[in-house]
Amino acid sequence: MNAVVAQLTARSLLGRRRVLLLLLLPAVLLLLCGAVRLLAGQDTSVTVGLLGGFALATIVPLLGLIAGAGSIGPEIDDGAIVYLMSKPLSRHSIVRSKLVVAVAVVTLVAAVPTLIAGLLLSGTAEGLAVGYGIGAAVAGVAYCALFILLAILTRNAVVVGLIYVLIWESLVGNFVPGAQVLSIQQWALAITEKVIGSSAPTLGVTSAVSLGAGIVLLTVLVVGCTWFAGSRLRRLRLTGSE
């Protein structure tokens, strides 16, 4: 981890209009949950629907994509990354620094708002807020690691990331149960399920994978993607404008 790389990444990620983009989705989530609580009162099934179906399934992966791919993709595209690459720095440490910043951003704009949304909807009832908050935080780390790697592998990271989130996790995952086994959302949900405890199945919080499998898969994904991203960054071609 290199503090200067992290600082430059944070300045780019939060600079200009991108910060507005990052704040838009959590604002929508919080407004929606506030309105639902006011209009419909406290209802755990609504809370599960909103936190599971909207926060964990949509807000977290989208913000993971914006923060993860956004922490390195634009600099690769415009060539500014050359100022990091022309330094005697380990490429793995560049990736780790960017991951730390992206995870911090996603925690702040996705996991914390998920926790607050849960508290707004159901208070501390059934541990839903904390359960989904932790699930969102864990999922955020995994999405960031995956999308940083994707941004190094392809210039079309955002499109590929959207396809993964919207087509694979949401669409295919809904119709093909087997696909859920390869879904960050489901792995994180296994942790949420554990935090909520024995009442989780009756509340409809069930993951397609066991807790053990979820933790192992998440760990392998984060470690594997981060390592692979560093080694691909070492071989990144910077070809200039010619």
Next chain:
Amino acid sequence: MTTMILDKVSRWFGNVVAVNDVTMSVGPGVTGLLGPNGAGKSTVINMMAGFLAPSAGAVTFDGEPVWRNEEIYRRIGLVPEREAMYDTVTGWQFVLANAKLHRLSDPAAAARKALETVEMTESQDRDIADFSKGMKQRIKIATALVHDPQVLLLDEPFNGMDPRQRIQLMGLLHTMGDEGRTILFSSHILEEVEQIAGNIQVMVAGRHAASGDFRDIRRLMTERPHQYWIRSDNDRALASAIIGDQSASAVELVMDNGTGSGYSATGARDTRAALHVEATDVSRFVRALPQLAARHGIRLYEVSPADESLESVFSYLVTR
């Protein structure tokens, strides 16, 4: 020693060969990498900077490979051609960040010195996004100088600089070269290279066309045959008059039947007939032409150089 060596280096991108079997050695002093746009200069610089693996051959710096060797950046400074930087920070913050990334013992002092060298101390507290092209160029140079490198690679460094900044940078490169550092800069402008580089390497269409002292290469360039397009009221008679003179080696009568290609001085396609002349002795030819025309009562409509583009000058060097 600080010598960068390209040994039989080729680089291709898919089916496109950007650099073709180039062998060159760049040692201490200022070396200009000259060539038209698209000649492969940036590809060569990117390979020297370790940002691109050669498809064949080897790029080494003092015997060490540069590809996938992060440690060489302690000794190499790079000024990229592309303008993008982390422009949400100020000039000072950016140069300081570069000094810190090099893990220098006193990054603030190094950043201050680099900014003084490029005369950017007055504007250093403004955001990079608000800088002019020339100012950005100077900040880029400051980031490359901040760790006092032995080798400086600059890709088209004079782009966007005003004349005063150019002279200042030329002086700086001169000084650094005289100090025994290895400076390589690319340019497509002959005059820029002529003014500061003792040695030049010429690239054309991915190939290493010439290398050596600038004066020798300049002589090769000016001694080449010059070609002209000429239009007159009697091309045929003028053709025979020119070929009768000793100053031209070839005259072609290009008709307007679609087989030839005449071009006007503006470069637009000219459907009328014209003469294409290859002059071997340029100074004699330009004096003789009006006299020949007057003697034969021929009216000249247009005389324009056919090959004054840099590309044609370079192509001549390649085909020699």
